[in-house]
Amino acid sequence: MQDEVSQSDTVAFKLSTYLPCCQNGSRATVYLLPRSVYKGRTCRRRLISLLVEKSSALQSSSKYVFITGCDTGFGNSAAKTFDRCGFRVLAGCLTEVGATQLSEATSNRLKTTLLDVTDSDSVDKVVDWIKNEVGDKGLWGLINNAGVPGVIAPTDWLKIEHFRKPIAVNLLGLIHVTLALLPQVKRAKGRIVNVGSIGGRVAVSGGGYFASKYGVQGFTDSLRRDMKAFGVNVSVIEPGLFKTGLADPERAFREKMELFRQLPAAVKHQYGDDFLRKDAEKKRPLNERILNKDLSLVVWCMEHALTSKHPRSRYSAGWDAKHLWIPLSYMPTFVQDYVLLKNKVNLANPHAT
Numbered sequence: 001m002q003d004e005v006s007q008s009d010t011v012a013f014k015l016s017t018y019l020p021c022c023q024n025g026s027r028a029t030v031y032l033l034p035r036s037v038y039k040g041r042t043c044r045r046r047l048i049s050l051l052v053e054k055s056s057a058l059q060s061s062s063k064y065v066f067i068t069g070c071d072t073g074f075g076n077s078a079a080k081t082f083d084r085c086g087f088r089v090l091a092g093c094l095t096e097v098g099a100t101q102l103s104e105a106t107s108n109r110l111k112t113t114l115l116d117v118t119d120s121d122s123v124d125k126v127v128d129w130i131k132n133e134v135g136d137k138g139l140w141g142l143i144n145n146a147g148v149p150g151v152i153a154p155t156d157w158l159k160i161e162h163f164r165k166p167i168a169v170n171l172l173g174l175i176h177v178t179l180a181l182l183p184q185v186k187r188a189k190g191r192i193v194n195v196g197s198i199g200g201r202v203a204v205s206g207g208g209y210f211a212s213k214y215g216v217q218g219f220t221d222s223l224r225r226d227m228k229a230f231g232v233n234v235s236v237i238e239p240g241l242f243k244t245g246l247a248d249p250e251r252a253f254r255e256k257m258e259l260f261r262q263l264p265a266a267v268k269h270q271y272g273d274d275f276l277r278k279d280a281e282k283k284r285p286l287n288e289r290i291l292n293k294d295l296s297l298v299v300w301c302m303e304h305a306l307t308s309k310h311p312r313s314r315y316s317a318g319w320d321a322k323h324l325w326i327p328l329s330y331m332p333t334f335v336q337d338y339v340l341l342k343n344k345v346n347l348a349n350p351h352a353t
């Protein structure tokens with residue numbers, strides 16, 4: 001478990017054993033997690049949190065948190081962080097390999113299970129397992145994180161099949177898991193954290209991903225209001241662009257290329273044979289500039305939503321989310337269209353039939 005902790009982390013890590021992480025409910029102990037987990041700007045933010053919210057955090061020890069999509073990315077990072085923090089992490093993984101690797105990298109406290117959020121039997125089985133694990137305590141935290149990008153491409157290239165998977169995983173899967181676990185979360189008067197996206201505010205391209213994330217916003221808003229009376233807090237996290245498997249530009253380019261090859265000749269003619277290459281070249285500078293590499297920015301939001309006495313309804317994570325996408329989402333539609341179309345390549349023959 002400690003293999004990721006470098007020499008320079010040792011002091012902080014040892015201190016955390018004297019002030020056991022999260023166990024006395026102080027923000028200070030959370031800050032004293034290894035710097036490999038919370039570094040740079042995040043550390044400064046945590047220090048501010050420490051000063052502002054010192055006595056407002058809740059105890060984590062013996063609280064159960066279930067996270068979906070823990071094989072890789074944010075879910076994997078969150079599972080490891082919350083395990084170190086003292087939570088009893090129940091980690092849903094899509095694959096055996098993901099579950100095994102996560103178990104090997106964490107303490108015995110963390111338990112894994114296989115979960116495909118699009119498969120009703122799988123959801124039912126996992127819900128029974130969670131009920132058994134948490135007993136009378138109920139489930140303190142549900143983090144709906146599992147997600148897929150689906151094919152992201154111009155809308156007239158797509159078929160209905162391309163919309164099904166992202167909507168099935170990112171929206172219907174999230175709703176299914178939430179509904180099935182609500183009684184457990186209500187029992188604990190706990191927290192639900194939905195991982196949305198800035199793609200749920202600004203649809204930067206065609207594809208089911210954006211429709212699914214707009215749906216997550218709507219579901220989260222109604223759930224938050226409906227759960228208020230039960231003492232259950234609901235938050236949505238809206239990350240910008242982060243370097244994970246989901247945001248791999250090469251995979252996205254390959255998928256688009258494959259789609260382009262299958263298009264009718266007339267549509268290919270409208271776009272032009274060079275469209276994809278030129279479009280990728282035009283978008284690359286902005287994408288490289290805004291890509292966030294520090295996944296702990298998102299994990300910090302999850303942790304705040306789980307442990308703060310006053311969790312926020314919305315968290316944004318990443319420079320681009322805060323300074324580009326969220327401000328843009330408040331602009332008039334014609335401004336949004338202007339900015340987004342400026343970053344696209346002109347079609348070769350849009351009026352050709």
Ligand SMILES: NC(=O)c1ccc[n+]([C@@H]2O[C@H](COP(=O)([O-])OP(=O)(O)OC[C@H]3O[C@@H](n4cnc5c(N)ncnc54)[C@H](OP(=O)(O)O)[C@@H]3O)[C@@H](O)[C@H]2O)c1
Nearest residue numbers: 069071072073074094116117146147197241242244246247
């Ligand atoms: N990266 C970004 O730029 C970004 C931005 C905004 C929002 N998000 C959101 O953040 C969340 C996590 O994504 P990530 O960036 O960490 O990408 P990721 O590394 O691909 O993580 C997504 C996880 O979900 C799992 N998964 C896929 N289909 C599933 C299913 N049917 N049932 C259960 N689990 C499933 C994946 O398993 P496998 O690895 O085995 O496929 C993977 O572990 C997603 O909801 C995503 O939309 C990401």
